[in-house]
Amino acid sequence: MTAACSNETAQGGASGTKAGGSSQADPATSEVPDGSQEEEEPPADPALAALVNKTHPLQNSYAPDDLVAIEVPTIFQNSEVNQLRKGAAEALKELFAGAEKDGYKLYARSGYRSYETQQALFADYVSREGEGAANRYSARAGQSEHQTGLAMDVTSDSVSKGLTEQFGETEEGRWLAENAHLYGFIIRYPKGREDITGYIYEPWHIRYLGNELATKVFESGLTYEEYLSGNEAS
Numbered sequence: 001m002t003a004a005c006s007n008e009t010a011q012g013g014a015s016g017t018k019a020g021g022s023s024q025a026d027p028a029t030s031e032v033p034d035g036s037q038e039e040e041e042p043p044a045d046p047a048l049a050a051l052v053n054k055t056h057p058l059q060n061s062y063a064p065d066d067l068v069a070i071e072v073p074t075i076f077q078n079s080e081v082n083q084l085r086k087g088a089a090e091a092l093k094e095l096f097a098g099a100e101k102d103g104y105k106l107y108a109r110s111g112y113r114s115y116e117t118q119q120a121l122f123a124d125y126v127s128r129e130g131e132g133a134a135n136r137y138s139a140r141a142g143q144s145e146h147q148t149g150l151a152m153d154v155t156s157d158s159v160s161k162g163l164t165e166q167f168g169e170t171e172e173g174r175w176l177a178e179n180a181h182l183y184g185f186i187i188r189y190p191k192g193r194e195d196i197t198g199y200i201y202e203p204w205h206i207r208y209l210g211n212e213l214a215t216k217v218f219e220s221g222l223t224y225e226e227y228l229s230g231n232e233a234s
């Protein structure tokens with residue numbers, strides 16, 4: 001069993017939790033932080049800010065042209081998933097160095113995934129779990145942030161290098177949640193926001209947005225979907 005982005009593993013840490021539900025704040029009434037409605041220079045690379053989810057899929061053919069091998073501890077001997085776009089790879093290296101400086105050892109488990117890889121993984125998941133379950137915990141091809149080359153699944157020894165909700169309770173997971181934005185990443189699928197993001201809580205999945213945008217999203221306390229819709233409304 002796998003989680004939304006952990007399709008290569010057979011463990012089912014995330015499957016027991018029903019995230020989301022009626023405790024969810026109404027996104028329409030969520031406050032937009034001061035300053036978020038200011039005119040801003042568009043990012044040098046608009047793709048860095050791209051929203052990718054179940055209603056905003058990527059084109060089948062999309063593949064980043066600047067993928068590089070990441071230079072941090074990895075888990076799999078898989079050259080595809082051990083890649084990110086260049087800027088994200090550099091930021092990840094700094095993030096891991098920052099964690100190590102504070103005494104925490106992180107591992108990069110799964111980064112870039114091509115459309116074809118995601119297609120095969122989702123089909124495999126459907127065959128084992130059924131389509132309903134698969135769509136909740138995994139992504140259809142084109143709907144995975146991993147295809148952007150800007151998302152990475154991060155783990156630690158304290159959860160046996162797996163992808164499980166427990167990671168959010170570990171010292172490494174807490175450090176990640178508190179510090180990722182300083183390196184340009186956000187925790188993309190926060191707890192209790194399944195009905196907005198479309199995915200269960202994934203404390204291990206980080207998305208690169210660049211330092212400025214990641215910090216704004218972090219400080220807003222919103223999901224990326226809510227953050228963007230707040231800005232659009234301005």
Ligand SMILES: [Zn+2]
Pocket residue numbers: 004005006146151152153204205206
């Ligand atoms: Zn992921």
